Amino acid sequence: MISDFYGRKSTEDGGRSVTSQEDVWRADCATNGFTEGRLFADPGLSASRFATKARADYDALVLHIQSGQCQMLTLWATARGSRNLAGWAGLLDLCRSKGTLIRVISHDRTYDISNRRDWRTLADEGVDAADESERISENITRGKRTAATRGRPAGRLTYGYAREYDKTGQYERQVIDPAQAAVVREIVQTVRDRGSLYGLARSLNDRGFTAPEGGLWQSAHMGRIASNPAYAALRVHCGEVIGKAEWPPIIDESEHYAVVATLREPGRRISRGTALRWPLSAVALCGKCKSGKLRVHRGGPTRTYNCPECQRTSINGDALDRFVRGRVLERLSKPDALEAFLPAGDDAQLVAAQKEKKALEDQMEGYYDAGLSPAGLVAMEARLLPAIEEAKAKVRRLSMPAPLRELEGVDVVGTWDDLDVALRRRVIEAVCSLRVDAAVPGRPRFDMWRLAGTRWTGDTMTWGERWTEEGL
Ligand SMILES: [Zn+2]
Numbered sequence: 001m002i003s004d005f006y007g008r009k010s011t012e013d014g015g016r017s018v019t020s021q022e023d024v025w026r027a028d029c030a031t032n033g034f035t036e037g038r039l040f041a042d043p044g045l046s047a048s049r050f051a052t053k054a055r056a057d058y059d060a061l062v063l064h065i066q067s068g069q070c071q072m073l074t075l076w077a078t079a080r081g082s083r084n085l086a087g088w089a090g091l092l093d094l095c096r097s098k099g100t101l102i103r104v105i106s107h108d109r110t111y112d113i114s115n116r117r118d119w120r121t122l123a124d125e126g127v128d129a130a131d132e133s134e135r136i137s138e139n140i141t142r143g144k145r146t147a148a149t150r151g152r153p154a155g156r157l158t159y160g161y162a163r164e165y166d167k168t169g170q171y172e173r174q175v176i177d178p179a180q181a182a183v184v185r186e187i188v189q190t191v192r193d194r195g196s197l198y199g200l201a202r203s204l205n206d207r208g209f210t211a212p213e214g215g216l217w218q219s220a221h222m223g224r225i226a227s228n229p230a231y232a233a234l235r236v237h238c239g240e241v242i243g244k245a246e247w248p249p250i251i252d253e254s255e256h257y258a259v260v261a262t263l264r265e266p267g268r269r270i271s272r273g274t275a276l277r278w279p280l281s282a283v284a285l286c287g288k289c290k291s292g293k294l295r296v297h298r299g300g301p302t303r304t305y306n307c308p309e310c311q312r313t314s315i316n317g318d319a320l321d322r323f324v325r326g327r328v329l330e331r332l333s334k335p336d337a338l339e340a341f342l343p344a345g346d347d348a349q350l351v352a353a354q355k356e357k358k359a360l361e362d363q364m365e366g367y368y369d370a371g372l373s374p375a376g377l378v379a380m381e382a383r384l385l386p387a388i389e390e391a392k393a394k395v396r397r398l399s400m401p402a403p404l405r406e407l408e409g410v411d412v413v414g415t416w417d418d419l420d421v422a423l424r425r426r427v428i429e430a431v432c433s434l435r436v437d438a439a440v441p442g443r444p445r446f447d448m449w450r451l452a453g454t455r456w457t458g459d460t461m462t463w464g465e466r467w468t469e470e471g472l
Pocket of ligand 1: 286287288289291292307309311
């Protein structure tokens with residue numbers, strides 16, 4: 001009998017790497033008089049649904065079985081075969097159709113899956129564990145379904161509200177937080193009066209109110225709060241109002257629709273600043289003296305940014321604004337934009353969010369490893385995958401520099417020119433360190449190479465080095 005082995009390194013294998021699995025396989029062959037056949041191993045790749053990389057050797061194994069050359073497939077444990085249940089069932093079907101035996105070393109058994117009982121043993125492995133998880137999952141889904149139909153809050157607490165719990169920690173109700181609710185009403189009123197949201201943000205900060213995610217209020221918060229149906233006690237599911245919520249309203253429904261209409265008025269700029277006019281004033285470092293920050297100068301016919309320290313660097317204002325705007329929007333449009341600008345230090349909230357994400361992923365991995373029934377696995381995925389996605393989004397959000405965090409859910413690139421200048425400036429400062437070198441005599445006054453010393457936050461290369469690499 002030829003024994004072909006498939007091994008994979010898994011995080012849940014008690015530290016048994018492919019190499020040690022391989023040793024066990026060789027010993028298994030020696031003990032039982034099997035001939036060592038082909039070895040398929042995909043070290044380091046998770047077999048779970050979270051793994052996106054193709055498992056090359058697994059595919060080769062499937063081809064090998066399909067060719068009819070595989071007499072016996074040896075696995076360390078059934079979870080090594082495929083943790084994706086559909087994949088596992090497919091592998092069993094394939095082996096059955098080709099007459100391939102499956103040997104599971106950890107069971108010290110060889111299964112002939114043309115035998116119905118053997119097939120069942122492998123297909124239903126871990127029935128007890130499945131039962132247990134089904135029971136847990138059933139209780140949880142039942143609770144969730146009830147919450148949805150009764151209009152109970154789900155997920156993150158909305159600014160303006162507090163949640164009350166009984167002595168055992170069970171959720172009782174969502175109530176109005178009077179101080180925050182007053183802020184919500186003030187925001188709604190300001191939008192309806194077409195007042196300055198920038199001014200309101202400043203005033204809230206001056207009065208010591210903390211923004212929903214902590215930190216300072218920005219005009220970008222206002223539109224989101226003013227248009228949130230939750231304040232009219234309307235329940236939203238997937239972007240649509242689906243009915244009345246259980247919690248008390250802060251504004252009434254007609255007011256909510258009125259404020260939404262105001263925000264949709266054409267030409268309504270929800271956040272236009274007045275204090276600052278030029279986004280790059282005091283942002284770009286002078287490359288000549290390396291201490292001055294270029295400031296707007298409007299002495300001549302054109303606006304320029306000049307170095308107030310050495311007076312040696314001057315650059316066309318409109319051209320610099322336009323160029324930097326272009327680069328920053330291009331950078332923010334890339335899919336990795338937010339991950340790329342990691343915060344400098346560690347952040348307790350971020351660490352907590354990362355732990356939460358890891359715990360959920362480990363939990364799911366545990367279910368994959370437990371060899372649940374297909375129904376059990378589907379139920380656990382339905383419950384955990386959305387939570388994992390949410391946890392990932394949270395980590396992503398907390399990984400953003402604070403100015404980008406304020407803009408979560410805002411189409412930064414699409415609304416860039418409507419954002420107030422102060423916010424645009426903070427975003428620019430968060431994503432890059434601008435440096436403008438003095439003009440080279442004989443070259444045009446605006447030349448992008450004068451910004452060659454600029455660097456994206458967290459990037460080891462300068463813009464100039466990147467441009468050179470790109471062959472510009
Ligand atoms: Zn200077």
